[in-house]
Amino acid sequence: MDLGLPATTVVPDGVPPLTDDTRREAREIIARYPRSRSALLPMLHLVQSVQGYVTPAGISLCAEELELTKAEVGAVATFYTMYRRRPAGTYHVGVCTNTLCAVLGGDALFAAAKEHLGIGNNETTADGSVSIEHIECNAACDYAPVLMVNWEFYDNQDPQSLRGLLDACQAGNPPAPTRGPSRLVSFKEMSRVLAGFNDGLGQEGVAAGPASLIGLDLARQRGDVAPSYPASEA
Ligand code: FES
Structure with a gap:
């Protein structure tokens, strides 16, 4: 199905174009949220997963799908440092x-x-x-x-x-x-995970490591306990 990509999908040499599949997945992301603009951050990761950075074409796609201005999308993309303005390495x-x-x-x-x-x-x-x-x-x-x-x-x-x-x-x-x-x-593969498409490699069940638990172990050895709050402040 032709999803009507705009002329702004022209991209520099070597940068893959955004496709109808990209737009389809962007709409899949939007459908996860009660307010469409909440989808902008993962959508920018989706753009990076295809193109390696947030391109003008990617900004245009997000703006069109979310009915935002390109300035609004660009403001978000330039505020957060996880969004690259130039191609990232692999x-x-x-x-x-x-x-x-x-x-x-x-x-x-x-x-x-x-x-x-x-x-x-x-x-x-x-x-x-x-x-x-x-x-x-x-x-x-x-x-x-x-x-x-x-x-x-x-x-x-x-x-x-x-x-x-x-x-x-x-x-x-x-x-x-x-x-x-x-x-x-790779950076593009990780960007796809950040867009919400699970690659199955995560091990979210890993607990805090020894270096994170030293203070807790020390407190237990010493018998330290945190003072309880008065009932009126609990
Ligand atoms: S100062 Fe480097 S991880 Fe916190």
């Missing part, structure tokens, strides 16, 4: 440089990544295999310094392990993440 490497990771080596990791790949922040290697970005706290401070590749965790890194990981990504053979799925998928 493996998009985020290096946390927030306070705890920075103190424990995050800044050194990011410097090593730039030096090893010969690219800067938010840039992609010439072969399209790896892009890098310094990112904010991943809520994984207990495993600092951490990297995320396509939003999967690589814990307790150092410059040597980082270089090995980057080499493996460039060779197309990255190791499994430290936690979570059994293997690392």
Whole structure:
């Protein structure tokens, strides 16, 4: 069935076009929500899953399907840093440089990544295999310094392990993440998961690891208990 893609699907060389299937899946996402505009965030991930970043054609598609202006869609796409404005690498490497990771080596990791790949922040290697970005706290401070590749965790890194990981990504053979799925998928494949299309690799049942439980174990050993609230404040 012709779903009537607009002329704005013209895209740069090498970037796959959005298709009728994309639009069909966008409508599938919209149908999940009581208010259609709530679907915008996963729809932008859907665009990235096809094109590798949020293209003008992707913004147009979202705007048309949600009856928003392109300015409204663009404002959302440029506000959240998970949406790329240029093509991401097959493996998009985020290096946390927030306070705890920075103190424990995050800044050194990011410097090593730039030096090893010969690219800067938010840039992609010439072969399209790896892009890098310094990112904010991943809520994984207990495993600092951490990297995320396509939003999967690589814990307790150092410059040597980082270089090995980057080499493996460039060779197309990255190791499994430290936690979570059994293997690392590409940026486009991960974007499809973030659009709400489950790839079956997630292990959501994994509990908190030892580093996250040290404080709790210590409190138990000491017999510490939290004071109870007065009944009037409960
Ligand atoms: S500061 Fe890096 S994960 Fe929190």
